[in-house]
Amino acid sequence: MKKFFQQYYTNLFLNDRLFAALAFCILLFLLKFFFAWLGDIPEIATGVLVALFFVDAFILYRIKEGLEARRFTSKRLSNGDENPIQIEVKNRYGFIVNARIIDEIPFQFQLRDKDFRLSLKSAEVKSIHYNLRPTKRGEYDFGLIRAYISSPIGLISRRYNFDGAKVLPVYPSFINLGQYELMAISHHLTEMGIKKIRKVGNSSEFDQIKNYVGGDDIRTINWKATARKGGLMVNTYTDERSQNIYCIIDKSRVMRMPFEGLSLLDYAINATVALSKVAMLKEDKAGLITISENIGAIVPADRKSAQLGNIMNVLYKEKTRYLESNLEALYSSVRAVVKQRGLLVFFTNFESLSALQRQMPYLKRLSKYHLLLVVFFENTELKTLSNEPAKDVEGIYHKTIAEKFIYEKKLMVKELSKHGILSILTPPQKLTVNVINQYLALKAQQRI
Structure with missing residues (x-):
C-alpha cells in the first residue's frame, strides 16, 4: 500500500487548469442562489470535472513508463569554457503530451532557470541543448532529471524522476x-x-648533408663533401x-x-x-x-x-x-x-x-x-x-x-x-x- 501511495500520489501534481475549473464550478454554485434557472448545471459541471480528473489520471498512469529522459555530457567539464549539455526526451504515450523538464544542475552554478517546456507527439524524440560555464575546478554533482507530463486534458501532471545523478570533474581548460x-x-x-x-641563425643539432639549391646559406657549405661529390653540398640543421x-x-x-x-x-x-x-x-x-x-x-x-x-x-x-x-x-x-x-x-x-x-x-x-x-x-x-x-x-x-x-x-x-x-x-x-x-x-x- 505504501509503495502504491508513493508511486501514484507523491508524483501527482495539480495544474492551474484544474484550479480554474474548480473556481468556475464554485462561481456557478454562488450564482445559483440568485438565478434559479441555473438548476442542476453547477452539479453537472462539478460531476463532469470530477470525471475528467479521473480520466486524466487514468490515461497518465495506465502506462508504467510513459516517458524516457537521459542526459548526455562529456566525461569531464572544461573550466572557463562553454560545455554542451544535452537531454534526450522520448514520449511513449499514444497521444500528444506537454512536458516540463527540470534538470538539477550542480549548485556551484547557482542557476534556477534550467526549466524547459516542450510538446511531444506519440513516439517522438526531442533533444534539449544548453551550455554550462564552470568557473572553478573540482567535482560537480548533477542531480535528477525531473519531468512533469500533462495530457491534452491538462488537469493534472505526472512527475517522472530519472536518475541522471553523476559527478563530473572540472579540469583546466582543454576544449581549445x-x-x-x-x-x-x-x-x-x-x-x-x-x-x-623569424628564426635567427642555425641550431647546433646536425641533420643531414644535401645538394646545394638556390637560397641556401653559403656558410653551411660542406667543402669536404663538395670535393668528394664534385658539386656543392651543404649541411642542414634541425631545431x-x-x-x-x-x-x-x-x-x-x-x-x-x-x-x-x-x-x-x-x-x-x-x-x-x-x-x-x-x-x-x-x-x-x-x-x-x-x-x-x-x-x-x-x-x-x-x-x-x-x-x-x-x-x-x-x-x-x-x-x-x-x-x-x-x-x-x-x-x-x-x-x-x-x-x-x-x-x-x-x-x-x-x-x-x-x-x-x-x-x-x-x-x-x-x-x-x-x-x-x-x-x-x-x-x-x-x-x-x-x-x-x-x-x-x-x-x-x-x-x-x-x-x-x-x-x-x-x-x-x-x-x-x-x-x-x-x-x-x-x-x-x-x-x-x-x-x-x-x-x-x-x-x-x-x-x-
Whole structure:
C-alpha cells in the first residue's frame, strides 16, 4: 500500500487548469442562489470535472513508463569554457503530451532557470541543448532529471524522476587544446593570435648533408663533401629538441584576484596546459611545479603521450592559499629536480615594486642556472579607471592612484630586465596567447 501511495500520489501534481475549473464550478454554485434557472448545471459541471480528473489520471498512469529522459555530457567539464549539455526526451504515450523538464544542475552554478517546456507527439524524440560555464575546478554533482507530463486534458501532471545523478570533474581548460594542436601542426598559429617568428641563425643539432639549391646559406657549405661529390653540398640543421620547459605556478594569496569569473590561478593553470601541449608538439619536455608557503606538486619534465594527462590531473584540484610564496624552497626544489638547463615559466603576480624586490634575490638565483620567464598580470580594472575622465576631486585622486599602480607595473618589467630576467606583463584574457608567443620567440632565437 505504501509503495502504491508513493508511486501514484507523491508524483501527482495539480495544474492551474484544474484550479480554474474548480473556481468556475464554485462561481456557478454562488450564482445559483440568485438565478434559479441555473438548476442542476453547477452539479453537472462539478460531476463532469470530477470525471475528467479521473480520466486524466487514468490515461497518465495506465502506462508504467510513459516517458524516457537521459542526459548526455562529456566525461569531464572544461573550466572557463562553454560545455554542451544535452537531454534526450522520448514520449511513449499514444497521444500528444506537454512536458516540463527540470534538470538539477550542480549548485556551484547557482542557476534556477534550467526549466524547459516542450510538446511531444506519440513516439517522438526531442533533444534539449544548453551550455554550462564552470568557473572553478573540482567535482560537480548533477542531480535528477525531473519531468512533469500533462495530457491534452491538462488537469493534472505526472512527475517522472530519472536518475541522471553523476559527478563530473572540472579540469583546466582543454576544449581549445585541439585547436592549438591543429594550428601548431599546420603552422597556422597566427590565426589564433600566435605570431610567426623569424628564426635567427642555425641550431647546433646536425641533420643531414644535401645538394646545394638556390637560397641556401653559403656558410653551411660542406667543402669536404663538395670535393668528394664534385658539386656543392651543404649541411642542414634541425631545431634543438627535448628541452626542459617547466611551468611554475604560484598558489599564494596574490593569485586569488578574480577576473571575469575566474581567478588568476585559473588563468595560469589554463595557460600552463596550453603551453605544455604546444611544447610537446615542438618535441620539448613539459613539467610542472606548484608553490605557495611550501612546495606543492612536482611533475618531472617529459614528452610521453600521457604527460599532459598527468599535468591536468595534478592541476585539477589545486587551490589558492592564504600565505606568501616561499621562493627559497622553490629555488632548492628546482636545483634538486631540474638537472639540465631549461626554460622556467613562473606564473605569479606582484602588486607593488617592494613585493617584487623581496623576491628578487631568489629570482636572480634561478635565472643564473635557467632561462627564467616571469609572467604577471595587469590590473585591468585600474586601467579602465585611469582611462575614465575624472568628474570631481575624489575622481582625480582615484585616477592618480590608479595611474601610479599602472606605472609601478611597468617599473617591475624594467627591474626584471635590468637583472637579465625575461618577463611578460599581460591582461588575464591574453595570457595564453602571450605566453605561447614568447615561448615560440625563444625557440626561434635558440635561447632554449
